[in-house]
Amino acid sequence: MAHLLGFLLLLLGLCGDLVSGGQPSAPRPLEALNYTLPTAKYRIQQAYEVGPIGALFRMVHVFLYVVQPHAFPEDTVRKIIQKKFEPSVDYEKPENIVLALKVVYYEMGIIICSFLGLLFILLMPLVGCFVCICRCCNKCGGKMHQREKEDMVFRRKCLGATLLVICILISLGIIYGFVANHQVRTRVKRTRRLADSTFRDLRTFLDQTPKQIKYILAQYNTTKDLAFSDLNNINSKLGGEICGQLKPVVIPVLDEIKAMATAIRETKEALESMKSSLDSLHSSSEQLNRSLTDVRTSVEQSLQDPQCLVQPGVETCSSIQTSLSQLQGNSELGQLPSVDAELNKVNDVLSTDLDGMVEQGYKSFNDIPERVQQQSTAVVAEIKKVLDSTGSEIDSVTQQLPIKETLDNFIGYMNESEKYLHDILPKVEEADSYWWLVCLIICFLLTLIIIFFNLGLLLGVCGYNRLATPTTRGCVSNTGGIFLMVGAGLSFLFSWILMLLVVVAFIVGANMEKLICEPYANRKLFRVLDTPYLLNEDWKYYLSGMVLSKPDIKLTFEQVYSDCKDDKGIYTTLQLQNRFNITEQLDIGQHTQKLVREFESMNINLDGIVLLDDSGKRNLQEFSECGIDKIDYASYLTQTGKSPTKVNLLSFAYDLEAKANHLPPGNLKNSMKEAAQNITAIHEQQVIPMEQSLVTLHRSVKTLQRTSGSLQKGVNKTLYSLDDAQNFITRNISSIIIKETKKFGRTIISHFEYYLQWVEYAITEKLASCKPVATALDSTVQVIFCTYLTDPLNLFWFGIGKATLLLLPALILGIKLAKYYRRMESEDVYDDEPLRY
Numbered sequence: 001m002a003h004l005l006g007f008l009l010l011l012l013g014l015c016g017d018l019v020s021g022g023q024p025s026a027p028r029p030l031e032a033l034n035y036t037l038p039t040a041k042y043r044i045q046q047a048y049e050v051g052p053i054g055a056l057f058r059m060v061h062v063f064l065y066v067v068q069p070h071a072f073p074e075d076t077v078r079k080i081i082q083k084k085f086e087p088s089v090d091y092e093k094p095e096n097i098v099l100a101l102k103v104v105y106y107e108m109g110i111i112i113c114s115f116l117g118l119l120f121i122l123l124m125p126l127v128g129c130f131v132c133i134c135r136c137c138n139k140c141g142g143k144m145h146q147r148e149k150e151d152m153v154f155r156r157k158c159l160g161a162t163l164l165v166i167c168i169l170i171s172l173g174i175i176y177g178f179v180a181n182h183q184v185r186t187r188v189k190r191t192r193r194l195a196d197s198t199f200r201d202l203r204t205f206l207d208q209t210p211k212q213i214k215y216i217l218a219q220y221n222t223t224k225d226l227a228f229s230d231l232n233n234i235n236s237k238l239g240g241e242i243c244g245q246l247k248p249v250v251i252p253v254l255d256e257i258k259a260m261a262t263a264i265r266e267t268k269e270a271l272e273s274m275k276s277s278l279d280s281l282h283s284s285s286e287q288l289n290r291s292l293t294d295v296r297t298s299v300e301q302s303l304q305d306p307q308c309l310v311q312p313g314v315e316t317c318s319s320i321q322t323s324l325s326q327l328q329g330n331s332e333l334g335q336l337p338s339v340d341a342e343l344n345k346v347n348d349v350l351s352t353d354l355d356g357m358v359e360q361g362y363k364s365f366n367d368i369p370e371r372v373q374q375q376s377t378a379v380v381a382e383i384k385k386v387l388d389s390t391g392s393e394i395d396s397v398t399q400q401l402p403i404k405e406t407l408d409n410f411i412g413y414m415n416e417s418e419k420y421l422h423d424i425l426p427k428v429e430e431a432d433s434y435w436w437l438v439c440l441i442i443c444f445l446l447t448l449i450i451i452f453f454n455l456g457l458l459l460g461v462c463g464y465n466r467l468a469t470p471t472t473r474g475c476v477s478n479t480g481g482i483f484l485m486v487g488a489g490l491s492f493l494f495s496w497i498l499m500l501l502v503v504v505a506f507i508v509g510a511n512m513e514k515l516i517c518e519p520y521a522n523r524k525l526f527r528v529l530d531t532p533y534l535l536n537e538d539w540k541y542y543l544s545g546m547v548l549s550k551p552d553i554k555l556t557f558e559q560v561y562s563d564c565k566d567d568k569g570i571y572t573t574l575q576l577q578n579r580f581n582i583t584e585q586l587d588i589g590q591h592t593q594k595l596v597r598e599f600e601s602m603n604i605n606l607d608g609i610v611l612l613d614d615s616g617k618r619n620l621q622e623f624s625e626c627g628i629d630k631i632d633y634a635s636y637l638t639q640t641g642k643s644p645t646k647v648n649l650l651s652f653a654y655d656l657e658a659k660a661n662h663l664p665p666g667n668l669k670n671s672m673k674e675a676a677q678n679i680t681a682i683h684e685q686q687v688i689p690m691e692q693s694l695v696t697l698h699r700s701v702k703t704l705q706r707t708s709g710s711l712q713k714g715v716n717k718t719l720y721s722l723d724d725a726q727n728f729i730t731r732n733i734s735s736i737i738i739k740e741t742k743k744f745g746r747t748i749i750s751h752f753e754y755y756l757q758w759v760e761y762a763i764t765e766k767l768a769s770c771k772p773v774a775t776a777l778d779s780t781v782q783v784i785f786c787t788y789l790t791d792p793l794n795l796f797w798f799g800i801g802k803a804t805l806l807l808l809p810a811l812i813l814g815i816k817l818a819k820y821y822r823r824m825e826s827e828d829v830y831d832d833e834p835l836r837y
Contacts, residue, residue, distance in 0.1 A: 035219050035755075035758050035762070037212055037215060037216070037762050037766045037767065038208070038211060038212060038215055039208070039769075040204045040205065040207075040208040042201040042204060042205075042771075042772055042775070043197040043200055043201055044194075044197050044198065044201055044772075044775050044779060050787055050791070053179065053183065056176065056179065056795055057791045057794075057795060059798075060791070060794045060795050060798045061513070063798060064510055064513055064514065064794070066109075067109035067110065067113055067510070068106075068107075068109040068110055068510065068514050069109070070105075070106050070108075070109075072514070072515075072518065072519045072522075072524045072525075073102065073103075073106045074524055074527060074528050076099065076102045076103060076106060077515075077528050078528055078531050078534060079099050080099070080103075081528075081534055081535075082534065107511075110506070110507060110510050110511070113506065114503055114506065114507055117499050117500075117502060117503035117506070117801075118503060120495075120496065120499045120805070120808075121496045121499050121500050121503070122496075124492065124495050124496040124499070124808075125492070125496050127492075128492030128493070131492070132492070152820070155820075156817065156820045159813050159816055159817040159820070160457060160460070160461065160817060162809075162813055163453065163457060163810060163813040163814060163817060164457060166806050166809055166810045166813065167450055167453050167454055167457070167810065169802070169803075169806055170446070170450050170802075170803040170806045170807065170810065171450055171803075172799070172802075172803075173446075173798075173799040173800060173801070173802040173803030173804075173806070174443055174446050174447055174450065174799065174800075174803050175799065176795055176796070176798060176799020176800075176802075177439065177442065177443045177446070177796050177799040177800045177803070178443050179795065179799075180439075180792040180793070180795035180796035180799060181436055181439040181440060181443065181792075181796060183788075183791075183792040183795070184432065184435065184436065184439075184788075184789070184792040184793070184796075185432065185436045187787070187788035187789075187792065188428065188429060188432045188788065189429070190788070191425065191428075191784055191788060192425055194779055194783065194784065195418075195421055195425070195779075195784075197779075198775075198776045198779045198780070199414065199417075199418045199421075201772045201775065201776065202414060202772060202773075202776055203411075203414065204772070205768070205770075205772040205773070206411060206414075208768075209767065209768045212762075212766075212767050212768070213767070216759055216762055216763070216767075217394065217395060219755065219758075219759075220391050220394055220755060221391070223751050223752060223754075223755040224387050224388075224391060226751055227387060227748050227751050227752070228384065228387070230744075230747065230748055231380045231383060231384065231748070232380075234372060234373055234376055234380060234744070235369035235370055235372055235373035236369060237744055237747075238369075238372050238376070238740055238741065238744040239368050239369025239370070239371070239372035239373065240369055241740045241743065241744065242368055242369075242372065242606070242736055242737060242740050243365065243366075243368050243369065245736045245739075245740065246365065246368075246728075246729065246733075246736070247365075249724075249725045249728050249729075250365050250611060250725055250729070251365075252721070253611060253718075253721045253722050253724075253725040254358060254361050254362055254365070254611060256717075256718045256721060256722075257354070257357075257358050257361070257611075257612055257616070257620075257718060257722065258355070258358045260354075260620060260714070260715065260718055261354040261355045261358055263714075264346065264349055264354065266703065267346055267626075267703075267704065268343070268346045268347065270700045270703040270704045271339055271342055271343040271346055271700075271704065272343065273696060273697075273699075273700040274339050274697060274700040274701065274704065275338070275339055275343055276696075277693045277694075277696045277697035277700065278336055278338060278339070278697065280689075280690075280693045281336065281690060281693050281694070281697070282336075284644070284686060284689065284690045284693065285644065285690070287686060288644060288645070288682070288686045288687065288690065289328065291682050291686060292327050292328055292645070292682065293328075295327065295675055295678050295679055295682070296324050296327050296328070298671070298675060298678075299320065299324055299327075299656075299671075299672070299675045300321070300324065302667075302668060302671035302672065302675070303317050303320060303321055303668075305317075305666075305667060305668040305671075308668065312662065312663075312664075316659050316660075316662050316663055317668075319659060320656065320659055320672065323652070323655070323656075326646055326647040326652065327645075327647065327652060327679070328645070328646055336635070336636060339631065342626055342631065345626035346626050349619055349626060352615060352616070352618075352619040354616055354619050354620075357612055357613065357615070357616040357619075358612070358616075360610075361610065361611040361612055364608075364609050364610060364611070365609065365611075368606060368609075371604075371606060372604055372606075375603070375604045375605065376602055376604060379598060379599075379601060379602040382598050382601075383595060383598045383599070383748070386594045386595055386598060387595075387752075390594075390752065394759075439796060442498060442501065442800060443800070445490075445494055445498070446498070446800065446803050446804070446807075448490065449487050449490045449491055449494070449807065450487075450803075452483045452484070452486045452487030452490065453483075453484060453487040453810060453814055455480070455483045456480045456481065456482075456483035456484030456485075456486075456487060456814065456817075456818070456821070457480070457484070457817075458480065459476050459477065459479050459480030459483060459821075460477055460480030460481060460484065460817070460818075460820070460821035461480070462476060462480075463475070463476025463477035463478075463479070463480055463821070464477050464820075464821065465477065473821070473822070473824075477821045477822075478821065478822050480821045481817075481818040481819070481820070481821030481822030482818070482822065484814040484815070484817055484818040484821065485814070485815065485818045485822075487810070487811070487814050488810075488811035488812075488814040488815050488818075491807040491808075491810065491811040491814075492811065495804050495807045495808070495811075498800060498804040499801070499804050499805075501797075501800070502797045502800055502801040502804055505793055505796060505797035505800075506797045506801065508793070509790060509793040509794040509797055510794065512785075512786075512789075512790045512793070513786075513790055513791075513794060516781070516785065516786070516790075517781075517782070517785070517786035517790055520781050520782065520786070521782070523558050523561070523562075526556065526557040526558035526561055527556075527558055529542070529557045530542075530543075530556040530557050530558055536551075538551070539551035540552055541553065541554055541555055541556065543555045543556065543557055543560065544575075544578075547574050547576075548574070548575070548576070548578050550578055553575060553578050555574065555575055559573075560573050560574065561774055561777070563770070564770040564771055564773050564774035565771065565774045566771075567769045567770075567771040568765070568769065568770070569763070569764060569765050569766055569767050569768055569769055569770070570767070570768040570769075570770050571763055571764045571765075571767065571768075572764055572765060573770055577764075592749050592752060592753055595745065595748065595749050595752070596745065596749065599741060599742070599744075599745030599748075599749075602741055602745075604737050604741065606733050606737060607733070609729050609733070610726070611722060611725060611726055611729075612722055617719060617722070620715050620718060620719060621715065621719070631704065636697065636698075636701045637698065637701055637702075637705075640694045640695075640697050640698035640701065643687075643691075644686075644687050644690040644691065644694070645687060649679050649680070649682060649683035649687055650680060650683050652679055653676040653677070653679040653680045653683070654676070656672060656675060656676040656679065657672070657673055657676040659672065660672030660673045660676065
């Protein structure tokens with residue numbers, strides 16, 4: 001046990017050398033940083049389950065509680081340990097006598113049971129010897145004569161039934177012995193596998209700790225790479241955020257100006273289209289009037305023909321003459337005012353490249369990220385130097401941990417322990433073979449005795465004849481009685497030896513259970529070890545003195561074991577902040593303050609952002625004064641809704657041709673048809689193009705009317721928004737730069753704050769989680785010592801002890817019952833019919 005305790009304490013000391021730091025709560029991980037400390041998979045995952053045999057073990061525990069109901073004597077054990085460390089002990093001192101009395105009082109149940117066992121050991125051979133001598137002298141039932149009594153049948157049946165019950169109880173005890181012996185045999189074989197798994201888990205634990213430390217250091221590069229990525233992309237990270245603050249104000253204004261430039265171009269196009277339509281209508285209208293006049297003159301001359309003076313031409317010529325007044329064009333089309341003045345003014349406006357000015361405004365805004373990157377180059381380089389130096393400092397802190405040397409020492413010690421265990425296990429297995437053989441002989445000896453009793457009962461019952469007299473009993477019945485006497489004789493011969501083994505096993509096993517296993521399970525054993533100045537009179541707390549070299553710090557075995565069972569890190573478990581304070585070594589505030597100073601020295605100047613210069617503003621103002629809002633669009637729209645002629649020329653031509661058909665053949669008729677054809681040609685060649693020009697003119701007028709309707713208001717609004725946006729930039733650009741620079745700096749710093757806090761958290765809470773240590777201790781004490789060794793040992797003495805103790809009434813009943821089955825040498829003779837039984 002001392003060897004195991006030293007192994008455990010060295011392991012705890014090793015872990016104390018590996019880790020350090022405070023115990024902050026883990027910060028919430030950033031989206032881009034998600035650290036997960038690597039963990040090992042151990043072979044021993046959970047507590048050992050004893051299985052169905054646990055019910056028998058619990059039965060023995062209940063018996064021990066009845067025998068030994070006292071609580072674990074913590075004070076007494078402390079005093080005994082203190083006396084053991086004293087160079088000389090005077091056992092006659094009153095306090096030592098009182099201590100001895102306390103030990104006797106605690107062990108009273110075990111002492112009484114042991115005394116009764118010793119009494120059984122002493123008396124059993126003596127009584128057996130006296131009984132043997134007495135029966136040899138034909139006393140004590142040794143005479144082969146049986147007196148006839150009226151209750152002989154009842155007594156025989158009661159004795160047989162009682163012996164049968166006792167034999168069954170003895171058989172149960174023997175079964176307990178066989179089971180316990182088998183458990184010891186199989187579990188000693190399992191001990192090697194369990195020990196190998198335990199050492200493998202401890203070795204995995206030791207190998208995993210440096211890997212975890214390397215992982216922690218490697219994550220600094222991950223964090224630094226993320227920060228470098230943000231710094232290299234400062235144009236989009238910082239410049240983009242500045243643009244994001246300005247965009248809601250700047251972009252709508254530039255879009256309005258761009259829309260206004262588009263409107264100017266559209267106005268010019270509409271005016272040019274309108275001018276072209278008006279010019280076309282002026283010339284076409286004059287030509288149309290001339291053509292219609294020529295046709296009208298020609299028709300009037302043709303109507304001078306003599307045929308118009310006689311019937312039936314008089315009425316037709318008169319009708320044609322009357323309709324000629326309608327054959328003329330719309331003279332108002334040629335009188336529509338020109339838009340040359342407005343077009344000239346718009347052309348003057350377009351002489352200034354407003355689109356180029358707008359694009360320059362966009363460029364001035366979009367150049368912000370590039371200007372930010374150019375102006376922050378020096379500061380970014382300094383920040384990268386600070387980050388590199390921080391990484392070197394963290395590496396330096398971790399180099400202070402004496403890992404390799406301690407690991408080498410501990411691994412060497414563990415290898416020696418494992419070698420020692422492998423060397424001693426064959427000897428243990430050999431001793432277990434002898435123990436198994438002895439226990440097997442004991443169980444078979446008891447089995448033999450119980451076989452004789454059972455055969456005696458079986459043969460006696462089966463061979464018994466009620467009509468036979470004691471001297472005439474059959475061979476089978478007589479053999480049954482002899483078997484009962486053999487069982488009784490073997491009980492006398494061997495029961496005291498069995499009881500001697502039971503007493504020794506009982507004293508050892510009961511004290512192992514009550515002084516080690518039970519207090520280990522309820523952790524009272526740890527409280528004894530945690531007694532101040534117990535294990536070292538110069539140290540108040542032994543564990544803190546050994547691990548921390550500060551014995552006044554309260555570090556207890558119970559607390560360490562509980563924390564390890566909860567899978568806490570060694571740093572928290574062993575309170576290693578008292579030896580190496582990771583919080584002071586990392587000093588998060590000191591590292592982040594360097595970065596803060598560098599970001600505060602970043603000076604970004606974005607003056608000179610001009611959305612639109614004065615010439616552009618004048619250009620917009622001139623556009624608003626170009627006069628398109630003063631054009632009489634109503635008169636234009638009125639004329640575009642009219643026809644170029646007062647009459648539909650096609651209808652007029654069809655009507656003229658129809659009238660000509662009523663005329664008699666001749667020159668007049670031919671002249672009228674020719675005139676109809678000329679009118680149709682005028683419609684197709686002149687009127688239709690004029691109608692198309694009117695449609696184009698109507699469309700251009702509508703476009704200009706829409707533009708001019710909100711021209712002055714739109715320009716004024718645009719200029720106002722422009723001034724407002726420019727003033728916003730002028731007033732707020734500095735504060736926006738400062739705000740976004742701080743925000744960007746805070747983002748970079750937060751990466752390292754999170755990393756450093758995670759390092760502190762990982763070291764204090766997760767690094768070298770010591771559950772394998774608690775599992776190793778549980779495997780050694782609770783599984784190997786208690787479950788594999790103590791519980792089967794207690795079950796063995798419990799079963800064999802019960803069987804041995806029941807041999808006493810069994811042999812008494814066997815001797816008495818044998819009288820009813822054996823063949824007697826003499827019997828009582830009566831004159832009447834002999835009693836049958």
